[in-house]
Amino acid sequence: MSDANDNKLLSVKVYVKLDHNSPRILCVTNHLRNSELIDPIFRWNGPGGYLSSENSSVQISPTGTLILRHFKSHLSGVYNCSLRFKLTATQPDKKLLLKYVIYAIGLYCLYAESIAKYLIERFFKQEVEVRKKTAEPLPEIYYIEGTLQMVWIDRCYPGYGMNALRHPGCPECCVICSPGSYNPSNGIHCLHCDKSLKYGATKC
Known part of the structure; x- marks a missing residue:
């Protein structure tokens, strides 16, 4: 059996895009890898x-490497891998426990804005072509070609938020809100809430 001093808990944050496969998550340290x-x-939990x-x-390989396929928000949370091994045949068993906190990350809510920008530009360009063929005065609202600009506002989907302090490895990502926080609308940050006990909460 392993000695209590052999146990070692390491914690690593991992970010996985929704509906994508996770990176290869190892059940060994870099030192033991070689x-x-x-x-x-x-054993993964x-x-x-x-x-x-x-x-x-x-997907778990014979060497303990974990891959989570088509990652969904409800899969966010704490993952532990325990490894029991020997370095030599005469040594007692050693045990290593690795802890990963895996977060789903979503995309900015910019898709709708992209469609809106395209539709607005198309409307005004068609308006320009019509006005070129008429001698009528310009309407009160009209478009001067090449002058339309859009101001992008970063927003996250409900249940997701940005937090550079909590997630320095992914500071501009919309990361799923951790237990103890929530995002009820398309805001930027997860809000504090002691009643929230799950990942991705949209209500307090």
Whole structure:
């Protein structure tokens, strides 16, 4: 059995785009990655409990590497991997526990604005062509070609927000709100709420 001093908890934040596969999440440290482990045993646990490759959204390699497929917001949370191994046949078992906090990240709510910009430009360009063919005076609102500008406002979907202090590895990402926070509308930040106990809350 391993000694209590062999246990080591490491915490790493991982960001995964919605509906994309996660990066390869290792169940070893960089130091052990280059070592030859004897009889390694890997075990992954996520927000829903024990993880198995029998689940179509989970892929675990023989070396313990985890990939989450087509990541959804409800999969956000704490993932632990325990590794039991020996470095030599005569040594007692060692145990390593790695902790990952995996966050879903969404895209800015800019798609609608992009469509709006396209439609506005198309309308005014058509208006210009019509006005070129008539001698009538210009209307009160008219378009001078090449002068239309759009001001982009960063917004996140409900349940997501930006926080450069909490997520320095992804400061401009719309990251799913952690338990204890929420975003009820298309705001920029997750708001504090002690009643919120889940990831991606939209209500307090």
